[in-house]
Amino acid sequence: xxxxxxxxxxxxxxxxxxxxxxxxxxxxxxxxxxxxxxxxxxxxxxxxxxxxxxxxxxxxxxxxxxxxxxxxxxxxxxxxxxxxxxxxxxxxxxxxxxxxxxxxxxxxxxxxxxxxxxxxxxxxxxxxxxxxxxxxxxxxxxxxxxxxxxxxxxxxxxxxxxxxxxxxxxxxxxxxxxxxxxxxxxxxxxxxxxxxxxxxxxxxxxxxxxxxxxxxxxxxxxxxxxxxxxxxxxxxxxxxxxxxxxxxxxxxxxxxxxxxxxxxxxxxxxxxxxxxxxxxxxxxxxxxxxxxxxxxxxxxxxxxxxxx
Amino acid sequence: xxxxxxxxxxxxxxxxxxxxxxxxxxxxxxxxxxxxxxxxxxxxxxxxxxxxxxxxxxxxxxxxxxxxxxxxxxxxxxxxxxxxxxxxxxxxxxxxxxxxxxxxxxxxxxxxxxxxxxxxxxxxxxxxxxxxxxxxxxxxxxxxxxxxxxxxxxxxxxxxxxxxxxxxxxxxxxxxxxxxxxxxxxxxxxxxxxxxxxxxxxxxxxxxxxxxxxxxxxxxxxxxxxxxxxxxxxxxxxxxxxxxxxxxxxxxxxxxxxxxxxxxxxxxxxxxxxxxxxxxxxxxxxxxxxxxxxxxxxxxxxxxxxxxxxxxxxxxxxxxxxxxxxxxxxxxxxxxxxxxxxxxxxxxxxxxxxxxxxxxxxxxxxxxxxxxxxxxxxxxxxxxxxxxxxxxxxxxxxxxxxxxxxxxxxxxxxxxxxxxxxxxxxxxxxxxx
Amino acid sequence: xxxxxxxxxxxxxxxxxxxxxxxxxxxxxxxxxxxxxxxxxxxxxxxxxxxxxxxxxxxxxxxxxxxxxxxxxxxxxxxxxxxxxxxxxxxxxxxxxxxxxxxxxxxxxxxxxxxxxxxxxxxxxxxxxxxxxxxxxxxxxxxxxxxxxxxxxxxxx
Ligand code: NA
Ligand code: NA
Numbered sequence: 001x002x003x004x005x006x007x008x009x010x011x012x013x014x015x016x017x018x019x020x021x022x023x024x025x026x027x028x029x030x031x032x033x034x035x036x037x038x039x040x041x042x043x044x045x046x047x048x049x050x051x052x053x054x055x056x057x058x059x060x061x062x063x064x065x066x067x068x069x070x071x072x073x074x075x076x077x078x079x080x081x082x083x084x085x086x087x088x089x090x091x092x093x094x095x096x097x098x099x100x101x102x103x104x105x106x107x108x109x110x111x112x113x114x115x116x117x118x119x120x121x122x123x124x125x126x127x128x129x130x131x132x133x134x135x136x137x138x139x140x141x142x143x144x145x146x147x148x149x150x151x152x153x154x155x156x157x158x159x160x161x162x163x164x165x166x167x168x169x170x171x172x173x174x175x176x177x178x179x180x181x182x183x184x185x186x187x188x189x190x191x192x193x194x195x196x197x198x199x200x201x202x203x204x205x206x207x208x209x210x211x212x213x214x215x216x217x218x219x220x221x222x223x224x225x226x227x228x229x230x231x232x233x234x235x236x237x238x239x240x241x242x243x244x245x246x247x248x249x250x251x252x253x254x255x256x257x258x259x260x261x262x263x264x265x266x267x268x269x270x271x272x273x274x275x276x277x278x279x280x281x282x283x284x285x286x287x288x289x290x291x292x293x294x295x296x297x298x299x300x301x302x303x304x305x306x307x308x
Numbered sequence: 309x310x311x312x313x314x315x316x317x318x319x320x321x322x323x324x325x326x327x328x329x330x331x332x333x334x335x336x337x338x339x340x341x342x343x344x345x346x347x348x349x350x351x352x353x354x355x356x357x358x359x360x361x362x363x364x365x366x367x368x369x370x371x372x373x374x375x376x377x378x379x380x381x382x383x384x385x386x387x388x389x390x391x392x393x394x395x396x397x398x399x400x401x402x403x404x405x406x407x408x409x410x411x412x413x414x415x416x417x418x419x420x421x422x423x424x425x426x427x428x429x430x431x432x433x434x435x436x437x438x439x440x441x442x443x444x445x446x447x448x449x450x451x452x453x454x455x456x457x458x459x460x461x462x463x464x465x466x467x468x469x470x471x472x473x474x475x476x477x478x479x480x481x482x483x484x485x486x487x488x489x490x491x492x493x494x495x496x497x498x499x500x501x502x503x504x505x506x507x508x509x510x511x512x513x514x515x516x517x518x519x520x521x522x523x524x525x526x527x528x529x530x531x532x533x534x535x536x537x538x539x540x541x542x543x544x545x546x547x548x549x550x551x552x553x554x555x556x557x558x559x560x561x562x563x564x565x566x567x568x569x570x571x572x573x574x575x576x577x578x579x580x581x582x583x584x585x586x587x588x589x590x591x592x593x594x595x596x597x598x599x600x601x602x603x604x605x606x607x608x609x610x611x612x613x614x615x616x617x618x619x620x621x622x623x624x625x626x627x628x629x630x631x632x633x634x635x636x637x638x639x640x641x642x643x644x645x646x647x648x649x650x651x652x653x654x655x656x657x658x659x660x661x662x663x664x665x666x667x668x669x670x671x672x673x674x675x676x677x678x679x680x681x682x683x684x685x686x687x688x689x690x691x692x693x694x695x696x697x698x699x700x701x702x703x704x705x706x707x708x709x710x711x712x713x714x715x716x717x718x719x720x721x722x723x724x725x726x727x728x729x730x731x732x733x734x735x736x737x738x739x740x741x
Numbered sequence: 742x743x744x745x746x747x748x749x750x751x752x753x754x755x756x757x758x759x760x761x762x763x764x765x766x767x768x769x770x771x772x773x774x775x776x777x778x779x780x781x782x783x784x785x786x787x788x789x790x791x792x793x794x795x796x797x798x799x800x801x802x803x804x805x806x807x808x809x810x811x812x813x814x815x816x817x818x819x820x821x822x823x824x825x826x827x828x829x830x831x832x833x834x835x836x837x838x839x840x841x842x843x844x845x846x847x848x849x850x851x852x853x854x855x856x857x858x859x860x861x862x863x864x865x866x867x868x869x870x871x872x873x874x875x876x877x878x879x880x881x882x883x884x885x886x887x888x889x890x891x892x893x894x895x896x897x898x
Contacts, residue, residue, distance in 0.1 A: 004607065041473075043606055049358040056847065058351025069853040069862065143768065150857040153776050164774040167363045169470070170549045173477050176739065178546025179768075291859070327810055328826045328833075329803030331794070335833040353844035357866060360790060361783055369789065370758055548765045555761030558754075578744075581751025582796065589793020590803050593872070597837070642806045687806040 001224055003036045003216075005061040006044040009193055014250060015118070015212075016040050019063055022239045029231040034224060036061070046168075055110040057219035063118055064212050068149070071106050073292045076300060080155045080208045080284055081277040083308075086248045091307045093117050093211045094244060095237075098303035103213065113221050115236035116214040119247040121187035121254065123207035125161070126199040129181050130264070134203045135272035136160065137279045144182040145171045150291065152185040154284040155207055159184075159276060172198065186210070188254035202258050203266045206273055207280075214239065309608045310617065312345030316601070324642055331590075334597035338604070347604050355603055356596040363551055364470050368463050368591065370554030371418025373584035374561055375456070378416055379426030380580050381565025381572040383532045387412050388427045390529035393522045397510050400502025402435050403448055407494040410452035411487065414459030415536035416557060418466070420645065420682045420690050423453030428697040439507040443700045447708035450683055450694030451717070452494055457645060457679040458487030460540060461550060464645045464675055467595075471602075471653050474667045476550055477543065478740035482672035482731040483679075486724045490676075493716040531564050544738065591646055598650045611658045618659060625663040629725045632656060633677055640681020644689060648678040665728075668740065672731030676724045680717055683709055746796050753789040757782060780855040787865040791872035798879040820891050827884040834880060838873040845870040 005023070009015045016038070023036035044050050044059055048067035053059040055070070066074040076099055083089040092099050094117065104114045125134075125144065132140040139160045146152045146163040156163035161184065166174045174180050175198045183195055187210055191199050214236055221229060259265050289297040316337040323333040341347045378384045388409045395401040395408075409431075410423035417423075428449050435445035457464050460480030469476035513521065526533075539557050542548045548556060565572030605611065622628060639648045653674060660670045682690035685702075691709055695702045724730055760782040768774040797803045805826075813819055848866040855862060 037609075039606070044603070045355050045358055049355055052354055052851075052853075053351040055851075056351045056354070058348060058354075068856060070851050072854060072859060141772070143772070143774075148780055148856045150776075153857065162772060162774065163776070164768050165776060165779055166549065167779065169362055169364050169473075170476075170551065173475055174549055176475075177477070177544060179549060323829065324806045325808045326826055326829065327805045327807045327822060328829050329798075329805050331803065332830040332833045332837075335837045336829070339833060339836055349840055350843075353840050353869070354847065357787075357844070357869060360787065361865075363779060363783075366757065366761070366782075366786055369754060369793075370761070373754055373758070547769050552761045552765045555758040556765060558758040559762045578747040578751050581754050582747040585750035585754050585789055585793035586796045586800065586802060587793070589790050589795065590797040592790035593794040593797075593876075594804065596869075642808060644804055647804070686808045686811050 001034050001228070003034060003060040003220060004039060004044070005036050005063070006039045006042070006050045006059060007063045008042050008047055008065075009040060011040045013040070013193060014189070015063060018239065018243065022235060025235045025238070026232055029235055030228045034228050034232060051110070051112070051215070054215060054217045055112055057111070057217045059217070060220040061214070061216045063214045065210070066103060066106075066213060070110055073296060074103065074106050075149070075151055075288060075292055076297065077103055077211060077213075078149070078151060078208050079288065080151055081206070081280045082301075082304060083209045084206060084273070084277060088308050089119060089122075089209050089211075090244060092304050093119060093209065095240075098300050098307060102300050107213070107215060111218045112215045113218055114213050114215050115233060116240035118212040118214060118240065118243055120210040120212055121189050121247070121251045122204065123185065123187045123210055124191075124205050125159075125182060125184050125203040125207070126186070126191040126195055126258075126263075127182035127201040127203070128175050128178070128198045129200055131201045131203055131266050133160075134201075134205075134266045135268050135275075137276055142182060143180045144184045145174055145180045146183075147185045149185065151208070151284060151288050154287060155280055156184045158280045158283045159205065159207070171195075188251060188258055192254050192257050196258065196261055199258055199261070199263045201264050201266060202255060204255065204268065205276055309345065310610060310613050312341060312347075313605055313608065313610045315344060316340040321642075329590075330643070330647060331593040331597050334594065334601050337601050338597060341601070341604050345608075347608065352600045352603065356600045359599045360592060360596055362470060364466060364476065365592070365595070367461070367466050367551040367554040368418065369584055369588035370551070370558050371461050371463060371466075372587055373580065374554065374557035375413075375417025375419050375422035376425075376580040376584050377558065377561045377565055377572065377577070378413065378532075378535075379422055380576045381561065382569030383416075383535070383561060383565060383571075384409075384413050384422070384426030385430055385571070386525075386529040386532050386569060388430060390522075390525045390533070393518075393525045397513060399507060399509060400499040402431070402438055403440065403445075403498030403502060404495040406431055406435070406445075406449045407452040407455070407491045407498065410449065411455045411459050411491045412536070414456040414487070415461075416539060417456050418461045418463040418554070420454050420457040420679060421693060422456050424450050424690060424694045424697060425453075428453075428694060432698045437508075439505050440502075441505065441708075442698060443704040444501070444505075444708045446694045446698030446700050447691075447705045447712060448494065448498060449698075450691045450705070451709060451712045452491070453690050453694070454679045454682055455487050455491055457682075458483040458490065458675060460484060461543075461554065462675065464649055464678060465671060466550065467646050467649050468653055468671050468674055471599075471650055472657050472667055472671075474671060475735075475740055477738070478668045478735040479671040479675070480543075480550075481734040481738060481740070482668045483675040484734055485730045486672055486676050486720050489720045489723070489730070490717060493720060494712060497712060497716045531568050535560060535564075594647060595650060598647065602650065602654050605655065611655050614655060615659045615662055619662070623663070625665070626726070628659070628663055629665075629673075632659075633673070633721060633725055636674065636677035637680065637684070640678050641684045642687050643681070644687065645678040645681055648681060649674055666732060668735050669728045669731050672724050676721050680713065680721065683713065742799075746792075746799070750789070750793060750796060753785050753792065756785045757789060760785075777855075777858040780858060781860065783855070784860070784865045788868045791868040795872050795875045795879070798876040801879075801883055817891070820887055824884065824887050824891065827880055827887060830880050831877065831884065834873065834877050838870075838877060841869050841873045 047064040051067040066077045068074040107114045143162045145166045153163045319340040320337040323336045392405040465479040469479045853862040
């Protein structure tokens, strides 16, 4: 059985390497019965489209962020300041975590099985200029590109920036020419992949925890023999476990890569981070909760609070 | 699987030859892939629609509309008069005016048709009156009209940047050098040709007459001259994205056309809007189905297999470049520029990477060769439009047009392919890698 | 019909241009970008593309490469070629429409929403189905006209 797997980063990026190792492990575990063919760099479309194509069974697998078009509740995956450190992140998004369980249910409703979570990084802000009071949430007049996702737009605003919605395809040139002075909504790894030539300052504001999911179409999964399904699930579990072990170091390595290219990494104190988190919880959370259903969302937030 | 892909391309070519509208030609190729190659169609419309939703594509109708408005409103005419104030009086000068005006117009319009549509009706009769053969004048302006695709902004470079994920701003700059060179070539060729024509010349104006005329026409052309500054200055100056610049060009040209140059009236404004929307609708539906076809190729790994197959023949970059140029010229003969880019760019990009051709350099190669398709028969939309405007037989326009291509255009195509700096120095100057 | 399509298409393209223009003004001049404007503009944009294509079908001005036409000299030969092209277009168009119908039903079932304003994307997606049906109807009308001309000659049609 050939499975087509899509991911959003270029060939030879960390995720590409890790997914290739996963594919090799699956091939070995199934005696070459399950072959995973990898399509890097969103060659099969952006992640929202790929998720839809997986849901109808046109593409088999992906490792990518959750697309929220079909179900706005999937915004819970990128809820800002939900986790504030790696231990909390693991409790929230890792095996048994409240958000992860919720996401698995939402995927299931779209005929998709979530095989693994893939922790990527804590989000930050990249600027093509020097920072202005990076530790404060007072308005600083800096225009930043935000993806067309409500929580990022509100978070950008809450942290004092002027969020400008610019399509991803035009984002790099917009930063380069100065239409905007920075980007919000990604982290060191993402900025290194897409914005490294225009990043002068990196602010590790921990805006959100970026988590991707390894997903497979229910149709593709059920087409596999029972034993192969079990092997695939076991390898996915190992893939995730390995990632949790290296994710934190990987984030530091990506921040260092930006610094090596000449960017300044701003250091924020714990108090500053706590103040940012408090502001976002106070101003952004109620609005997003309203959008995704206050009762449904609050129940998950309560579970998160209990686990932390 | 490569056989099925070839078969579907074969179906595409047959349908093209029969004169089936392009969107259905691609649909036919999809049918071939589906029924013979057993590829899946499920979820593909979904993917195609998502592609159409990319805001970058929105720049296409807007730059086309800006071009249509400028030819209707008198904006282009005032630019023409301004350019001719400098060189209109010298021997062969009107031909140079044609080339230079088309380049200036190209700095506002994103399409290759605007030049001939805007200044053809004014300049062809004028050139004929001064002793140029009508067919030659038509061929010269039609050929120069291609500059609309080479001087930024350019619809073809928007599409190239979009399908290959390359910076559109860098692609814009990549064809600028070759475009200016072509303008220069056409001017020189024209000055040589003009010696043979029995031209009627005005008396040479005195220096003070010349400066006062240039000033007078310059003031009149000022609002028009502001347009390329707003568009290109706005984009490269960090005020707006290319899509937004296209919108600003439209919004700016409406009051200027209605109130200052007064060529725009409600009737031709509506006609311009309808024309731009129709031209673009036809392109978009074609893009929808051609992108689905190209995605089927990607799913089957055709581009990589193609690289392997071609490397089986030769790995010599120079021979490959020559082969690719010949291919692009052949494709340009039968389909229009945007189609050629959508079809070829994703297929050949991996090959270009393998032989070390920079994507921005490849943008220039594709831009220059596919733009030429507009004047190479049998499908030569720009040349045919010129023949209609100039009221000459297509058969009469083809010989002088071919001469201009051979002497003025082809050398630049070759130069663009084998001298990367020609297309890369400007993007580098602006900081693009 | 001509007037109607001119007004409709020009309005659509102007709405789209105005939307982009507002984006520049609010971001560059007023420094307060409007959230969600770009996703709202997606709807008139899609309708613009699709209705523009429908108009191309109505005016019979879709892009085509008339390679064979150049070698054919008689009016009858041209007409036969046009009829062949129209029959092929109808067959392919009909097949594509079945897939577009599939997509439209999917879009209706899933009822996706735009990311910040939560506008149902179905209102944009359905344009394609409407457009395909209208294009098929126009192709059929062109075919009927050409058949009539072929049988009776253009003067009787
Ligand atoms: Na241009
Ligand atoms: Na051609």
